[in-house]
Amino acid sequence: MKFSSVLAFAGVAVAAKYPTTVVAGVEVIDTPLVREARQLIELFQEKQPYLIKHLYRTWLFGAAAINANETLKASLDIEFHAVGTLLHDLGWDMRDNSPYVTLTDRFEVDSGNAAVNWVKEQIKGDKCASKKWNAARLEKLYDGISLQTELSIIKYKNIQSQWIVNSVGLEFPGPRNPLIPEKDYNNILAAYPNDYLYRGSNETFTWMAEHKPEGSYNTFIQDFGTAFVPGYNATGHRLFDILQGGVSMEVAAHPNATPDS
Ligand SMILES: *[C@@H]1O[C@H](CO)[C@@H](O)[C@H](O)[C@H]1NC(C)=O
Numbered sequence: 001m002k003f004s005s006v007l008a009f010a011g012v013a014v015a016a017k018y019p020t021t022v023v024a025g026v027e028v029i030d031t032p033l034v035r036e037a038r039q040l041i042e043l044f045q046e047k048q049p050y051l052i053k054h055l056y057r058t059w060l061f062g063a064a065a066i067n068a069n070e071t072l073k074a075s076l077d078i079e080f081h082a083v084g085t086l087l088h089d090l091g092w093d094m095r096d097n098s099p100y101v102t103l104t105d106r107f108e109v110d111s112g113n114a115a116v117n118w119v120k121e122q123i124k125g126d127k128c129a130s131k132k133w134n135a136a137r138l139e140k141l142y143d144g145i146s147l148q149t150e151l152s153i154i155k156y157k158n159i160q161s162q163w164i165v166n167s168v169g170l171e172f173p174g175p176r177n178p179l180i181p182e183k184d185y186n187n188i189l190a191a192y193p194n195d196y197l198y199r200g201s202n203e204t205f206t207w208m209a210e211h212k213p214e215g216s217y218n219t220f221i222q223d224f225g226t227a228f229v230p231g232y233n234a235t236g237h238r239l240f241d242i243l244q245g246g247v248s249m250e251v252a253a254h255p256n257a258t259p260d261s
């Protein structure tokens, strides 16, 4: 038995060897699946071109941080990371009749479902292995993408899912995150400048509150609706309102109840 199969047999993750290429000076994975994911996000060219740059920066900042750390490099699957980062915002699609955007689910959930469904299609088209992209892996992909704004929850999930979210976090304004080597940081920003993301997200989040209010309540998108969308009214939909309704009903039905009742 070869050493690598002994490790695999013992359940130890063995870093897979993938073909690579260089994007903005960063060595990245270059499999058919990743190429297809890069092709897919060109759909944003029509209405949200700034978003393509955001998705590339997210992938590349993460990849640069992972490349610079042997521990991370050995424990993270870079194909999973590439797909998760490149496809983490499919729910932002503002095109009419987007196949990714529902009226009822928050954008993080739309994005997670869209990415999982897309990988399943790729498996059918033989662009990736179903053995590798099994149900457990697809669930991790869903977790990482759908929990991208729930940092208090994602922090106890697996490291693969966390690194989708960590890479999104490397995008936040401020000084360069020390995990990203300075040369890579400068190269990535030069190739994919970040000068419209916040205005673009302001537009997109307002659009979501207006076009899919049902999917906005009890999420931070609700605040965009309240601030910017005429006629938007979250009152009555918030968990707070629902619980206050329960309190009133309970008082009416059981006026004399006590904590011991
Ligand atoms: C590398 O990553 C590991 C896991 O996140 C972390 O514990 C370690 O501190 C990192 N090493 C460096 C040099 O940043």
Ligand SMILES: *[C@@H]1O[C@H](CO)[C@@H](O)[C@H](O)[C@H]1NC(C)=O
Pocket (backbone or CB within 6 Å): 199, 202, 203, 206, 228
């Ligand atoms: C943010 O979006 C709202 C709603 O479209 C708009 O009124 C506001 O001007 C935007 N802010 C900026 C700085 O673009």
Ligand SMILES: *[C@@H]1O[C@H](CO)[C@@H](O)[C@H](O)[C@H]1NC(C)=O
Pocket (backbone or CB within 6 Å): 233, 234, 235, 236
């Ligand atoms: C918002 O909806 C609630 C519940 O239906 C209603 O009581 C309130 O008057 C509405 N507010 C506005 C500004 O329309």
